[in-house]
Amino acid sequence: xxxxxxxxxLLTRPANPALRAKLARASTKKFGRALRIRHxxxxxCNGCELELHATQNLIHDLTQYGLRFTPSPRHADIxxxxxxxxxxxxxxxxxxxxxxxxxxxxxxxxxxxxxxGVFKTSPMVSGGGDAILPVDLVIPGCPPTPAQIIEGLVGxxxxxxxx
Amino acid sequence: xxxxxxxxxQTHPGKFxxxxxxxxxxxxxxxxxxWVSAPLAGNTYPALPAPGAAWFQRLAxxxxxxxxxxxxxxxPAIEQWRAQDGTAAWPEFAKPEEGQHALALGPVHGAxxxxxxxxxxxxxxxxxxxxxxxxxxxxxxxGLIRGKSPRLAARFAARISGDxxxxxxxxxxxxxxxxxxxxxxxxxxxxxxIMAELERLANHAGDLxxxxxxxxxxxxxxxxxxxxxxxxxxxxxxxxxxxxxxxVIPGGIAGDLRSGGMAALHATLIALEHExxxxxxxxEDVQDHLATGTIPPALAAAFCAGGFTGRxxxxxxxxxxxxxxxxxxxxxxxxxxxHTGDVAARTRIRLAEMSDSIRLLHSLLAGLPDTxxxxxxxxxxxxxxxxxxxxxxxxxxxxxxxxxAIADVFIADPSTLHFPLLEHAATTGNLADFPLILQSxxxxxxxxxx
Ligand code: SF4
Numbered sequence: 001x002x003x004x005x006x007x008x009x010l011l012t013r014p015a016n017p018a019l020r021a022k023l024a025r026a027s028t029k030k031f032g033r034a035l036r037i038r039h040x041x042x043x044x045c046n047g048c049e050l051e052l053h054a055t056q057n058l059i060h061d062l063t064q065y066g067l068r069f070t071p072s073p074r075h076a077d078i079x080x081x082x083x084x085x086x087x088x089x090x091x092x093x094x095x096x097x098x099x100x101x102x103x104x105x106x107x108x109x110x111x112x113x114x115x116x117g118v119f120k121t122s123p124m125v126s127g128g129g130d131a132i133l134p135v136d137l138v139i140p141g142c143p144p145t146p147a148q149i150i151e152g153l154v155g156x157x158x159x160x161x162x163x
Numbered sequence: 164x165x166x167x168x169x170x171x172x173q174t175h176p177g178k179f180x181x182x183x184x185x186x187x188x189x190x191x192x193x194x195x196x197x198w199v200s201a202p203l204a205g206n207t208y209p210a211l212p213a214p215g216a217a218w219f220q221r222l223a224x225x226x227x228x229x230x231x232x233x234x235x236x237x238x239p240a241i242e243q244w245r246a247q248d249g250t251a252a253w254p255e256f257a258k259p260e261e262g263q264h265a266l267a268l269g270p271v272h273g274a275x276x277x278x279x280x281x282x283x284x285x286x287x288x289x290x291x292x293x294x295x296x297x298x299x300x301x302x303x304x305x306g307l308i309r310g311k312s313p314r315l316a317a318r319f320a321a322r323i324s325g326d327x328x329x330x331x332x333x334x335x336x337x338x339x340x341x342x343x344x345x346x347x348x349x350x351x352x353x354x355x356x357i358m359a360e361l362e363r364l365a366n367h368a369g370d371l372x373x374x375x376x377x378x379x380x381x382x383x384x385x386x387x388x389x390x391x392x393x394x395x396x397x398x399x400x401x402x403x404x405x406x407x408x409x410x411v412i413p414g415g416i417a418g419d420l421r422s423g424g425m426a427a428l429h430a431t432l433i434a435l436e437h438e439x440x441x442x443x444x445x446x447e448d449v450q451d452h453l454a455t456g457t458i459p460p461a462l463a464a465a466f467c468a469g470g471f472t473g474r475x476x477x478x479x480x481x482x483x484x485x486x487x488x489x490x491x492x493x494x495x496x497x498x499x500x501x502h503t504g505d506v507a508a509r510t511r512i513r514l515a516e517m518s519d520s521i522r523l524l525h526s527l528l529a530g531l532p533d534t535x536x537x538x539x540x541x542x543x544x545x546x547x548x549x550x551x552x553x554x555x556x557x558x559x560x561x562x563x564x565x566x567x568a569i570a571d572v573f574i575a576d577p578s579t580l581h582f583p584l585l586e587h588a589a590t591t592g593n594l595a596d597f598p599l600i601l602q603s604x605x606x607x608x609x610x611x612x613x
């Protein structure tokens with residue numbers, strides 16, 4: 001129990017005030033307007049993508065928490081990065097961020113995106129999302145389960161935790 | 164391994180699977196596991212005529228600076244970041260002709276998927292040409308494996324392609340066991356096959372769900388996505404990880420079947436078995452939407468395409484049978500075959516493979532031997548090849564071990580031979596068909612980028 005609380009405090013960094021205001025607005029109309037997530041795979045092994053997909057199935061159903069994925073960065077509130085932020089993807093991640101309207105919440109999902117994971121000593125790897133952009137939330141795990149992904153996102157949005 | 168002269172190396176007959184180099188030699192692999200080598204001459208070797216060799220030759224150039232003499236394809240394979248620096252030029256894509264236009268897609272995609280860059284040349288809606296640029300998921304995994312013991316390095320093999328983590332771990336273990344002459348306990352052999360078939364089922368279910376979503380069939384989409392979720396849950400109950408990562412290790416498996424795992428697997432398999440005929444009917448009803456993305460059998464044969472992509476285009480090879488490995492040699496595999504090579508055929512083959520995997524799982528679970536589950540690898544020296552049939556096709560691992568540490572390694576995912584086929588398949592449809600065609604083949608970017 002203790003380590004869980006500790007871990008949560010360590011791992012979940014506070015969002016900036018502008019974001020918090022935005023999220024508060026969104027959560028007052030709790031299921032009114034879904035917050036939209038733009039996913040970028042920045043050199044994953046594709047295990048994280050599998051579990052990201054699974055958050056959308058009938059059992060986990062991410063949309064019930066007021067969250068959904070969008071193909072367009074212009075409509076996105078959350079930038080979710082998976083993978084090691086390999087050298088070949090740095091520019092693409094930066095450009096995706098630049099195409100999103102402020103404020104943006106940046107989430108690093110999976111051990112690779114947290115700090116490079118098992119690949120962290122590779123010369124081709126810049127060591128996770130933090131190496132490219134300031135990260136607001138990390139969701140560790142290799143890969144994190146769909147429940148852990150949703151718990152992380154919902155915890156950050158200050159909505160009700162999942163049972 | 165057979166040592167050849169460079170001339171013999173170039174003219175060696177057979178169906179090409181993979182090519183790689185180390186510091187002194189170039190190696191090639193032919194169906195079904197015929198491994199030949201030739202000495203490098205000043206870091207060069209003669210380019211092979213097989214069309215599938217091109218990508219491997221580009222990779223050897225990028226990673227080791229080994230040049231294939233006489234090759235016509237000198238594009239980088241994974242090192243396009245150098246082009247951005249200006250230190251090496253990424254050649255231009257083919258120029259559109261009069262009446263054509265170009266369209267760029269990626270490496271960031273609209274869907275939740277891996278990074279790859281697709282350049283289309285279009286005539287109206289028709290795809291005239293597709294060029295793929297890869298390397299965005301490059302992590303230098305082979306470099307991380309070198310210098311480590313087989314047990315330590317297994318963590319990297321498990322992350323070559325997350326959706327085929329069991330198959331890659333298995334091929335890696337096979338290679339290490341062959342290099343060190345390590346026998347594997349019977350229970351581990353059985354449980355490995357159980358995990359491999361679960362992985363096949365889960366991936367086919369997930370990909371078919373995605374295909375159903377693309378053509379707008381909500382019912383099979385949600386039922387197959389649910390089937391995948393149940394399979395992952397059962398895998399977690401049985402082996403402690405939803406994707407069964409890091410469980411297959413050289414010498415055996417890292418953990419036995421958990422209590423309650425057998426019941427969870429049985430319940431999931433029986434439920435899926437009841438669903439399959441209905442799902443198969445639903446796909447039969449939408450065949451018309453799936454008649455695109457054709458890979459002709461002759462092309463599939465030229466690239467020695469494996470897995471359902473090969474089997475949908477008349478290529479019957481399955482590495483579980485040829486060259487074959489335990490325990491499949493005694494299980495009487497049913498290998499489905501089709502010849503039309505389109506999305507519909509790949510869908511049918513996947514559904515047929517699902518029902519055979521369920522049959523295999525029932526018989527594997529019924530006859531689980533009661534032995535140890537692992538033995539520790541000795542600190543030996545040797546070289547070995549290992550193969551395992553992932554849901555996409557055969558994955559091949561090659562290892563050279565010196566005094567217990569891996570001196571050299573190469574890994575070939577079947578996707579390497581599938582990308583050129585995808586480039587062709589895309590030209591048999593409209594641009595709007597591309598997501599469907601891509602999903603029906605679903606090549607692994609991470610598996611190719613290494
Ligand atoms: S965190 Fe694990 S599952 Fe996710 S991309 Fe990295 S290696 Fe793959």
